[in-house]
Amino acid sequence: MLKDNVILLGKAGDKEINIIPRQMNRHGLIAGASGTGKTVTLKVIAESLSELGVPTFIADVKGDLSGMIRVGNQEGIQGRLDSMGITDFECRKYPVHFFDVYRKKGHPIRASIQDMDPLLFSRILNLTEAQQGVINIIFKVAEDMELDIIDLKDLQAMTAYVGEHAKEYTVQYGNVSKQSIGAIQRKLLELDQQEGELMFGMPGLSIDDLISTEGGMGIMNILECEQLFLHPMLYSTFLLWLLDKLYKELPEVGDLDKPKVIFFFDEAHLLFDNASKQLLDKIEQIIKLIRSKGVGIFFCTQSPADIPNSVLAQLSNRIQHSLRAYTPAEIKAVKQAADAFRQNPELDTATVITSMKTGYALVSCLDEDGAPTIVQHTKILPPKSAMDISPVEDVERCIRNDSIYGKYEKDFDPESAFEAMDDLRIAEEEEKIRLEEEKKQAKLDAIREKEEAKAAAKKEKENDWLGRISKKARTKAETELVNAGVRSAKKLLKNFLKK
DSSP states (O other): OEETTEEEEEEETTEEEEEOGGGGGGOEEEEOOTTSSHHHHHHHHHHHHHHTTOOEEEEESSSOOGGGGSBOOHHHHHHHHHHHTOOSOOOOOOOEEEEOTTSSSSBOOOBOGGGSOHHHHHHHHTOOHHHHHHHHHHHHHHHHTTOOOOSHHHHHHHHHHHHHTHHHHHHHHSOOOHHHHHHHHHHHHHHHHTTGGGGBOBSOOOGGGTSOEETTEEOEEEEEOTTGGGSHHHHHHHHHHHHHHHHHHSOOOOSOSSOSEEEEETTTHHHHTTOOHHHHHHHHHHHHHGGGGTEEEEEEESOGGGSOHHHHTTOOEEEEOOOOOOSHHHHHHHHHHHHTSOOOTTOOHHHHHTTOOTTEEEEEOBOTTSOBOOOEEEEEOOOSBOSSOOOHHHHHHHHHTSTTTTTSSSOBOOSOHHHHHHHHHHHHHHHHHHHHHHHHHHHHHHHHHHHHHHHHHHHHHHHHHHHHHHHHHHHHHHHHHHHHHHHHHHHHHHHHHHO
């Protein structure tokens, strides 16, 4: 509930518990066991932000946030309002963009593969370190060749191409093994069979559509995740990509009176499960730096222990619903959660955490000066929109009447790596044929030259032989002529002497 430009989250006795919008880019945590009221708390915050003109992005894992588009049941919540002394409360509905990767319950939402960090894409495919290195090489080769990798078939084509030229690229970039190429192709096939191709393509999501307003109210961007959540690695990495996209594309704005957008990351523990050191460093970097872009992140999870301490330390606004503590590990997690709050001398925080009713939470948010307030046992306000799931026809009507309807509904497949690889293979095949023809012709030319040289040598030899015979005959004839002359002279001389 928005009151005096602060978000009234609930009451601790007669004390109003508020969240200050100016401090929401310091991020937050909404934690608690299943069924303790996390979703209601999220809705109350998102509704107040919308009234303030701040858009939100919300991952709807359970499919129970579609009621935002319908007016809530005032009569059904009046008793709770009366118990809290709230009189100026009026149920209403809110503007919503519904998105759905699988295109069943919302506008298509796509990513261009080349806009996704190779590290993130490697996580989607659950690749080993060696295979991740090959993915980096594939992205680099595409960049050097000035080819766009838009969708799965582009990446499959580039992977095949790099595999075919493995020796060449191993020398230039590092080892490209056939085993890694084969493993990546198998993972891409698996992703394709999970309808992962729907996630990648054009037109890509415009950030402007996530930070828009309607009639002065912030748009709630709800990502329907019931089907996406069946693939936890895909779900968590896709949301991280959205955060990374916001971080890269939004300008630096510093501290604002209200954030540009608040991002709610449900089932946040999935983001950190089996995450490599490199990925954890990237997550921590985004969380630290994105607040200067006017973006706040609220992680929703069952226990604070689900989140690494380096990330947990960045979450300054904390809302803790009830936790269960039966095992030693759970008891330890409760103690850690209790110790994380600025203590209230009137509360035994660790005891309260395990005994709170649904709809109550321990709350500590930043004050005007950026210091955490002491923890308060807070009764959370009810949301103004409907608590139940909206009928399918209402959701479909909302989508069709949406201002962005038609912008993302039709796929666009531009000239990219897949088409370029086809052209390149044709060109390489033609070049191969040309080289083979040249080789064949060169061989024929060599044979012909050899035969011509042989014939020339033979002719030269024959000419030389004939020359020698001719010379010999001439010499013999000349000798015979001389001898005949000598004989004639001798005969003449002999006859003369007889006389």
